[in-house]
Amino acid sequence: MTRILNASGCLDALAAPEVADGLDVFVTKTVTPLPRTGNDPIRIAESDVGMLNSIGLANPGIERFVAEYLPELAERIPSLWVSVGGFSAEDFALCCAALDGYACVDAIELNVSCPNVTAPADEASAIVAAARGVTSKPLYAKLSPALPDIASVAQAAEQAGARGLSLTNTLRGLILDPATLEPILATATGGLSGPALRPVALAAVYACAQATSLPIVGMGGVETGEHALALIAAGASDVALGTVLFGDPAAPHRIRTELEEAAQRRGVASAAGVFRMALGDELSASEVSSKPGIRGDLLPELTKVAVGS
Amino acid sequence: MTRILNASGCLDALAAPEVADGLDVFVTKTVTPLPRTGNDPIRIAESDVGMLNSIGLANPGIERFVAEYLPELAERIPSLWVSVGGFSAEDFALCCAALDGYACVDAIELNVSCPNVTAPADEASAIVAAARGVTSKPLYAKLSPALPDIASVAQAAEQAGARGLSLTNTLRGLILDPATLEPILATATGGLSGPALRPVALAAVYACAQATSLPIVGMGGVETGEHALALIAAGASDVALGTVLFGDPAAPHRIRTELEEAAQRRGVASAAGVFRMALGDELSASEVSSKPGIRGDLLPELTKVAVGS
Amino acid sequence: MHRHDDRRRPTRLRGMNAQLAHLRVRGNEAIGPYSLLHVERGQLDPGVPGQFFMLRTEPLLLPRPMSLCMARAGELGFLIDPTGKGTEALARLDPGDRITVFGPLGHGFPLDATDPVIVGGGIGIAPLPYLSESLRGAPALLGFRSDAHAVAGALLPNAEIVIDPVRVTEPLAEHLVSRPEATPLACGPEPMLAAVGRLASHAWLAHEAPMACGYGACFGCAVRIDGELKRLCVEGPTVLAGRLYVPDHDSSPLPSAVGVPA
Amino acid sequence: MHRHDDRRRPTRLRGMNAQLAHLRVRGNEAIGPYSLLHVERGQLDPGVPGQFFMLRTEPLLLPRPMSLCMARAGELGFLIDPTGKGTEALARLDPGDRITVFGPLGHGFPLDATDPVIVGGGIGIAPLPYLSESLRGAPALLGFRSDAHAVAGALLPNAEIVIDPVRVTEPLAEHLVSRPEATPLACGPEPMLAAVGRLASHAWLAHEAPMACGYGACFGCAVRIDGELKRLCVEGPTVLAGRLYVPDHDSSPLPSAVGVPA
C-alpha cells in the first residue's frame, strides 16, 4: 500500500491531531541534540512558485522531546517516525541512541539536508554509518536536491546502512519584499518548498530509484493526487505532504482519494500497482482496475516508466 | 549601465538578428571542442512552474564555429560573448585558446555547469585556471544552483582568475507525460528553467555577491522588469534573459523599459542606481529619480539590501 | 495575577472546532480604503471575537489570517486592508467567487475581562465590531491615520474616534486614569500595541505575525512571548501585554523580533 | 533534383516578416472535435500556406505552434485539436480574450509545385484550407479517424474523404498512378507522412515537433533531416520527403527520432 506521510516540520500532531489522523505515518519536526529556539522572525515568505521558510529547526532538544513529547505521541500516533538532525555525525548518533529504546518509534529520518549542514557524499554516508552504529531502527536518509549528483549520495547512504530515502528537502531560495527590495526573511535566504520543487523532486526520486533499491518517500510540491502519482511512477513507494498542509489541512484524505482515482483513470486498481509497474513488475489480474480508466490502453506503456532512456 | 544579455542557448543571433538587436550583449550557445548533434528528441517539455530542456549542447564545434559563425557574428553583433563547454579543464582551455585571437570576442563564459559535467569547488576552479592560462579575455564562470555551497565555488572561481559570474544555469528536473506517466524527454531528466528557478537564482546571486566582489550576470526565470530589478537588488550588475525569449521575442526591449520604470517607481533614476545601492554606495542627487516614485520614502531602506542579516 | 489567565482557556486547536470549508463570497463592500468581505458561513463556527480564520483564494499558495469582523446570521464578515498580494486578491473577490476558509483558530479575547475598554488602530479595527457586539457595546477608542480611514469607525457606532496626529493612547490614558481597573482589549499596529502595553500590562493585545498555516504546523509565526519565540497562532493571537513586553525590557526599545514591520 | 529547391527559398527568419502582436480573439467555432479559432489579424502578415504562428495565452509558459488555416480579411484562423494543456487552453478561448501571436514562421509549401495534390490526415487538415485557396482548389485527399472527425473535411469543399480503416494513401497511390508527375503536399500524423514519403520522395511534408520558440532560438525542435538533427522551425516545417526519409532507410522501421509520438 502506498503510505501518505507528512513532510517533517510541516505538521505538529499534538497541536492538530485531527490532521495527523489522516496520515499513515506521522513524521516529527527535526529534533536536534540541544533545544533550539529557531531563527528570528520573519521566518516565512511566499512567491508565486513556492514558499520560503527559515524556521531554523526550532525544537525542544532530544532530551525534552523524549521526556515530554514522545509519551503523548506514542499514545496518539499509530505509526511514528522521528526526524533527527545536527551538525556532525555525532549529533545524529546521539539522537538516534536516545530514541533506540522506544518501541513507538518505527523509523528514524536523518535530516542530512538541514540547510545548516552541507551534505557531500562522504558526510551523508558518515552520518548514516554513525546512526547505524547506535540503533537497529530503519534509517531513512533525507537528501537535499542541491547536489551535483544526488544518486551517488543515495548509493553512499545505502552502503552505509540506510533502509530508505526521503526525497527531497528544500532548495535554497530568496524572496525580496517588492516595496523595499530587501529580503523578507530575517535570515535573507531560506528553504524553498511547494510547486517550484515539484519537477526537481521528481528528478531526484527518479535518479535515486534507478541508482539504489531503497524504498523512497517522495515529496516536493505535492498538491494533488496526480502529483503524488507522478512521484510514484518515478519510483517513490510512499508520498509525503508538506506545504500543501498549510493551505489545506484536509489534504491527507483528499490526496489519498485523488491518488487512487488517478491510478484507476489509468487502468490500474491502486497507486501501489503503479509503483509495482514502475519497478518493472507485471500486474496480476486483480491489480488491473475493474473499471478500466479512460486510458486503459496505456497499460503497456506504463511498465516502461522506470526504464526511461 | 545595467546590461541586458541573452542566456546562453536561448537565442541564435544569426537566425533572429532582430531579437539580438534588442540586447546589449549577445552570448552564443555553448561551443565545445568537437561538434555535437545534441540529444535525441524529445528535447523540451513544459510544466506549470517552468520548462525542461535536454538539448545536449548541440553545436558545430569550436573549429567550425570560428571559421563559419564567428565572422558573421563579428559583423552583426556589437558586443559578443562566447560560451564554451567541455568535459575536462583541457576542453575549456582548447576552446579559449581558439578564441583568444579574435578581437570581436569581448568575453568568454565558461559553462562549468553543463548538466554533463559535475562542478565541485576544485573542478570549477581548475577549469577557470586552465582557461586563464590560455587567454587574457575576461572569463565569466557560469555556475549551477545545484551546489551545497555556491558561494565557496564562486570564491574558488574568483581566486582562479574569473572576472565575473553568470548565475545561474538550470536545475535538474523531470516532467512525466500525464497520460502515460513516462518521462517526456528522451533523456528522461533535463534542465529546469523559467519561473521555478527565480527564487533559487536570486539566492545564488545574493550569496555570491556577498562572498565575492565579482560582477554578476543574473538570470533565472526573468519575465518582467520587476524580476530583473530583484536580481539587481540581490547583487547582479547585469541581467540575462532565457526562457522568456521563447514566448516573447520582444522581451529585450520590453524588459529594459520595465526595468527602468521599476527603478523609478522606487525613487531611483535607473536600475544601475539600484545596483549601486545594493553595493552600499550612496546615490548622488542625479541618481535619485526626478519624478519620485510612489515609494520614494523607501530610499533609506533600499540601501540595506545587500546587508540583509 | 493576570498572567496565567491565558493558560486556562481551552486549547481550541486541540479541540478542533476549526473546520475547513469551500464557500462562496456573498458580497464585498468598500468601507473607506478597506473591503468588508461577506462569505457564506456554511457549517463553520464563528468562534470568539479575536479568533481568526485562514482565507485562501486563487492564485495564492498560502492562506491569509483574518480576524472575524462580523458574525451576521449565516455569514462571516472579514474586514480587509489590501496592502499586498494576498489581501489584494481577497479584496478583489466578487459575489459568487469561491474561497477556502479554515477556522476559527487561536485564542480570542477574554469576554469576562474586568471593565473592558476596546482599543483599535487602523485595520486593527477588524475584530472589534464582533467584540463590541459580544461585550454589548463596551466603551471603544479608535485611532485612524486619516479621515478616509476613519470611515471604518462607523462599524463601531459608539466609538470615540481620533485622527493622526492624535494617538488613540491619549484618550486611553485618560480612560485609565478615571477607571484604573479597566482592561484594554486592543488590536492595531505594533507601535500602538506596545504603547497600550506600557499603559496597562494587563491589557489583551491581538498581535500579528506572518502565518503559513494558522494551526501550529509550520512554526512560521514565531513571536517573543514570555521572552521565548513561540507560535502566535497557538499562544495567541490575543496575548496578555505582560507576556509580550516583559517588564525588564519595558523601557528599552521594542524588541525587533516582535510583530511584523509595517 | 528536388532536393535543393528547399534551399532557394528565402530564410524568412532572417528576413523577419514575422512579428509579435497582442491580439483579441474574434470567435471560436466547433468543427467536429476541433476548434476553429478566429483571431483579429492586426498588422500581421498571413504568410504562405504551411507557415505557422506561435500562439500563447494564459496560463501557458511557452507558446504553441499552429499552422494558419484560413486568411480571411482582417483575420487569422487556426484549427486546433484540443489534446493537451496548451491546445485545450487555446480551444477554450472566448471572443474578446487576449492572445499573443508571433509569425508567420518557417517555410511554407512551394506554391509552384508541379501538378500539386493536397493530402491531409486528421488535424493535419489545419494548413490545407489556406493551401487549397492559394492553389485555386487543387485536388485534395483527406483521411479521418471517424465520421465525427471528418466533419472538418467541409473546410476543403472539393476534397475526396476517406475514413478509417481506409487510408488516405490508397486514393493517393491511385492518383499517382494516373498522374506520376503530381506533387503531394501533405500534412498529417507521422505514419501517414512516412507513407506519403514512400509513395513520392518528391512530396512536401508539413512535419511536427515540440517547439518552444518557433524561430530558431531553442534547438528544441530537432528532427532528423538529411540524416542530421536539424531545427524543424528553421528548415521546415514543410520539408521535402526525401530529406526526412533518407533512401537507405526507406525500408527499415521509421527512425524514432522523427516526429512526435502521437
Ligand SMILES: Cc1cc2nc3c(=O)[nH]c(=O)nc-3n(C[C@H](O)[C@H](O)[C@H](O)COP(=O)(O)OP(=O)(O)OC[C@H]3O[C@@H](n4cnc5c(N)ncnc54)[C@H](O)[C@@H]3O)c2cc1C
Ligand atoms: C491573527 C491575524 C489576524 C489578522 N486579521 C486581519 C484582518 O482582519 N484584516 C486584515 O486586513 N489583516 C489582518 N491580518 C493581517 C493580514 O493577515 C496580512 O496583512 C496579510 O497576511 C498580508 O498578506 P499579503 O499577501 O497581502 O501581504 P504580503 O506582505 O505580500 O504578504 C506576504 C507574506 O507575508 C505574510 N504576512 C505579511 N505580513 C503579515 C501579517 N501582518 N500577518 C500575517 N501574515 C503576514 C503573508 O501571509 C504572506 O505569506 C491579520 C493577521 C493575523 C496574524
Ligand SMILES: Cc1cc2nc3c(=O)[nH]c(=O)nc-3n(C[C@H](O)[C@H](O)[C@H](O)COP(=O)(O)OP(=O)(O)OC[C@H]3O[C@@H](n4cnc5c(N)ncnc54)[C@H](O)[C@@H]3O)c2cc1C
Ligand atoms: C509547425 C507546427 C504546426 C502545427 N499546427 C497545428 C495546428 O494547426 N493545429 C493543431 O491542433 N496542432 C498543430 N500543431 C501541433 C500542436 O502544436 C501541438 O499539438 C501542441 O503544441 C501540443 O501542445 P499541448 O500543450 O496541447 O500538448 P502537450 O502534449 O501537453 O504539450 C506539452 C509540450 O510539448 C510540446 N508538444 C507536444 N507535442 C507537440 C507537437 N506535435 N508539436 C509541437 N509541440 C508539441 C508543446 O509545445 C508543449 O511544450 C502544429 C505543430 C507544429 C510543429
Ligand SMILES: Cc1cc2nc3c(=O)[nH]c(=O)nc-3n(C[C@H](O)[C@H](O)[C@H](O)COP(=O)(O)O)c2cc1C
Ligand atoms: C515550514 C517548513 C518547515 C520544515 N521543517 C523541516 C524540518 O524540520 N526537517 C526536515 O527534514 N524538513 C523540513 N522541511 C522540509 C519538508 O519536510 C519538505 O522536505 C519540503 O517542504 C518539500 O515538500 P513540500 O514542497 O511538499 O513542502 C520544512 C518545510 C517547511 C515548509
Ligand SMILES: Cc1cc2nc3c(=O)[nH]c(=O)nc-3n(C[C@H](O)[C@H](O)[C@H](O)COP(=O)(O)O)c2cc1C
Ligand atoms: C533551451 C535551452 C538551452 C540552453 N542551453 C544552454 C547552453 O548551451 N549553455 C548554457 O550555459 N546554458 C544553457 N541554458 C541555460 C540558460 O542559459 C539559463 O542559464 C537558464 O535557462 C536560466 O534562465 P531562464 O530561466 O531565464 O531560462 C539553456 C537553457 C534553455 C532553456
Ligand code: FES
Ligand atoms: S502559522 Fe503555522 S505555526 Fe503558527
Ligand code: FES
Ligand atoms: S522551436 Fe526553438 S529552435 Fe525550433
